[in-house]
Amino acid sequence: MQTVYVLNGPNLNLLGKRQPEIYGYETLADVEATCREIADDAGLTLKFHQSNAEHQLIDWIHEAREDAVGIIINPAAYTHTSVAILDALKTCDMPIFEVHISNVHQRESFRHHSYVSLAASGVIAGCGTQGYELALHRLIRLLQA
Numbered sequence: 001m002q003t004v005y006v007l008n009g010p011n012l013n014l015l016g017k018r019q020p021e022i023y024g025y026e027t028l029a030d031v032e033a034t035c036r037e038i039a040d041d042a043g044l045t046l047k048f049h050q051s052n053a054e055h056q057l058i059d060w061i062h063e064a065r066e067d068a069v070g071i072i073i074n075p076a077a078y079t080h081t082s083v084a085i086l087d088a089l090k091t092c093d094m095p096i097f098e099v100h101i102s103n104v105h106q107r108e109s110f111r112h113h114s115y116v117s118l119a120a121s122g123v124i125a126g127c128g129t130q131g132y133e134l135a136l137h138r139l140i141r142l143l144q145a
C-alpha cells in the first residue's frame with residue numbers, strides 16, 4: 001500500500017483546546033480520524049504525526065522520503081523560520097502540500113512569508129481544519145492521475 005505522511009508542527013497538539021476563534025474546535029485527533037477515513041477509502045496508509053521539535057519533523061520528512069508517495073505538512077511557526085525543514089522537503093521527490101488552518105495572509109506580517117512554500121506543490125490556508133481534507137483529496141487525485 002502507498003503511504004502518505006501528515007505532519008504537524010509546534011503547538012498543534014493544542015488544537016481545539018485553546019484559541020478556538022483562530023483555530024476552531026476540532027482537535028488534532030479529530031483531524032487525524034477524518035484523514036484516516038479518507039486515506040482508508042483511497043487504499044492509502046496514513047502516517048499522522050505532531051511534534052514541537054524541529055529535528056523530529058525533519059526526521060519524519062527523511063522517513064517519508066524513503067517510503068511515502070506524498071506529504072501534507074502544517075509546519076506551524078516553523079513555516080516562517082525553518083530553512084532546515086525547507087531543505088529536508090526539497091530532498092523529497094513527491095507532491096507536498098502545505099496546510100494552514102488560519103488565513104496567514106490576514107494575520108501579522110511575519111506570517112506572510114513561508115520558506116516551506118518553496119518546496120510545496122500547493123498551499124491551502126484559511127479553510128480551517130478542512131484544509132487537511134482538501135489537501136488529501138488533491139494528493140489522491142494526483143496519485144490516481
Ligand code: CA2
Pocket residue numbers: 010011012013014015016017018019023074075076077078079099100101102103104111
Ligand atoms: O494557521 C496555521 O495552521 C498555522 O500554521 C498555525 C501556527 C502559526 O504559527 C502559523 O503562522 C499558522 C500556530 C499553531 C499553534 O496552534 C495552536 C492551536 C491551538 C491553540 C494554540 C495554538
